[in-house]
């Protein structure tokens with residue numbers, strides 16, 4: 122079942138320049154979707170539309186309805202840069218305030234702190250937390266009420282690779298509990314590691330979107346392999362078009378070396394950017 126649907130979405134902040142152009146997108150319940158794009162492409166604008174912070178007639182549907190109202194906010198959580206924490210209060214106290222707002226049982230607090238790896242820091246004041254710990258706390262706050270969808274805007278931006286990896290593991294745990302995750306990222310490796318589906322957004326246009334495996338297969342079509350023959354001479358072959366030549370080369374050499382790397386999301390991103398996509 123699709124929990125997020127954008128149908129031919131156009132959006133402009135000033136009624137003149139379209140920031141988002143003809144966007145069609147469907148996200149299935151239970152998956153992790155990653156939206157990749159350069160700065161200014163429109164990723165945050167999409168999250169704001171999906172979380173009811175911006176409004177656009179009826180082209181935006183979450184749970185098959187316009188994203189607004191109490192019931193909607195009970196079912197979503199979001200982690201965005203702009204949302205602050207109470208610095209002098211502890212992790213536990215910050216979540217306690219949130220539990221009162223969401224009318225959530227306080228017993229959930231320790232469970233969520235444990236889930237994000239902050240159980241032993243429950244009584245630490247926020248101003249004493251590292252940036253990775255702050256991010257963990259923001260995630261705990263976002264999932265305190267066990268939302269059906271969690272929205273994350275650049276959730277690992279500015280974190281060191283080891284901390285980013287730990288945070289990615291938390292997202293996989295959240296997914297295991299049945300939560301759908303929508304995240305934006307600059308980090309293609311992150312999307313490749315944890316997402317089921319991906320969208321590439323360039324200058325407000327969703328130029329490629331779908332299951333990661335299917336997209337990779339599509340771009341694998343023109344994949345080249347390097348072949349080094351028994352005299353050390355290197356040749357390149359298109360894995361589909363030059364299949365016969367490649368087989369001939371294998372047959373006519375006693376020893377050879379073949380190097381074929383699988384296509385990564387980064388390769389696809391670069392290819393899309395170079396291939397005349399209206400990149401920002």
Ligand code: ADP
Nearest residue numbers: 134135140158159160161162163164165166167
């Ligand atoms: P991203 O998240 O991909 O970096 P944004 O959604 O933040 O992109 O921004 C997309 C475009 O919309 C940018 O050109 C940005 O300057 C513009 N923009 C963002 N917020 C506003 C706003 N409140 N008013 C006018 N323009 C905005």
